[in-house]
Amino acid sequence: MVGERLAIRVVKSNGQIEDFRPEKILRTLRRAGANRKLAEEIVKKIEASVYDGITTKEILRLVKDMISERQPPVAMRYDLKDAIMRLGPAGFNFENFVAELLQCYGYQTKLRSIVKGRCVQHEVDVIAEKTDGDFIRAMIECKYHNLPGGAVGLKDVMYTYARFLDLNEAAERGEGKWFDEVWLVSNTKASSDATKYAECRGIKLICWRYPRGCGLEKMIEREELYPVTVLRSVDRATLEKLSSAGIILVKQLLTSEPRQLARTGLGKKRLSALVSEAEQLLGKKNGVDRAVSRCAIV
Template identity: 45%
Template sequence: MKKIIITKANGQKAEFDPNKVVTTCIRAGADPAIAKQIARQVHSRVRYGMTTKEIYKIVLRFLSENATPAIKQRYRLKESIMKLGPAGFSFEYYIGQILRHYGYKVLSVGAKIQGRCVIHEVDLSLESSDEKIWLAECKYHNFPGRYTGLKESLYTHARFLDLADKFDGEMLVCNTKVSPEAITYATCIGQKLLSWRFPPQMGLEKMIEEKKLYPVTILGPNKRELELLSKSNMMIAKDLLDIDIYEFAQKTRLPIKRLVAMQRLTNQIIS
């Protein structure tokens, strides 16, 4: 295949790698043969200087033609997380829901806590299974290409130092990638990082995929539906499977037919 230089979301230039398309499609649930076919189709349409956003749309188009709706929606995981904020959802609350499924107990969300010097609004206070208390700072970005960097890591550590008598550990959580400098610093001071693709073996996306904790935005609800779901604190898609559909329809004013369709898609996504 010919080499083509594309433009990443952060403006940097890079060589287009069709293997990444194969990997991400397979992770979304596509058959390897279909994933390779899509990669070839995408590669034939990529042009010099094309942005990753444009390529992403091409991949989605071919997924629509060659795969199930559930696979296409799973492929949109990162995009779905970035839709949480504009939809009125709390990223901290969503992270708390994820960590709860991994043995953490959420003690507070957005609580104001007096430190040695000043009062801090702590995104998340958590208790791990070994009874350690954690301060978690959550950094949310609603556009791709934005790294969470050294500044955010330093900020989290400074807050932890002022609250050191109340917490045993610190954590920085974000929905984008973290910079190499942030990883180096966090490793040095013992700060736990959780982000997109980091730690490599269990980054945020893998934690979500492993326990099927997809955000409700992955179902593709419209603006009105998102507002109604937000008011009901319905953040995890599979939680829709546990509701009394008639009672929930009456509470949210969402049509029963639409809720049934969302439940059906949820079942397909988590299967």
């Protein structure tokens, strides 16, 4: 069992201070695929290493170092949040990632489309359409943060909803596309006001750990839709080459045709190493039940 909670405070990336909670590390390690014995062993070592005022970034580094020595694939999955931030610095790759993610959930997607609104034209990050059952067309705004501590705020959801209204007002006049749904997808958490407004206006808000049990991280983990940046050997230059060839998910390294892999411009030896790392990541998790209920949001 995890040891007794220490009277230690940690500093979060946004500057907030909270009590050290070892059970959070245990849950995240288990979700990443570590068996209970190993997860509890690492938590005990972390409890012995932390000090009052330690940052969450330092705790993350300690955990990753420990788990990397024992189970590298678990370390990669544990690093998911930072891996998504490494898609930046701009949001271009995050938009590509969201589009690929939704395709794996049965949507047809279009990136960065210019659509006429009643007042002005809008560039819609992702248009997602689903045709199984009732036809659905969604306007999707991607709100990407490349630094810890960022959050979706009230202004973000209000801005997204205003654009949605302007687009549909044009459609009502026969001048543009009609959108049945409006989504905002982000790689960070959302403020309480943002979630309240989204719920009130019927905006599908998908953020880190929101909605509860159906957040972005759950959508990724459920279908193993990890970004290539979760692979430890993918640096900035490699990411750019993979992205230029339309490869943004780890799965694509295993499913892409040789011609598409060749378009990356990476050498055979480098590609072989990446494929090997991808196979290691997507292998069977050690003793963890991966069954997760479907999210109504998608």
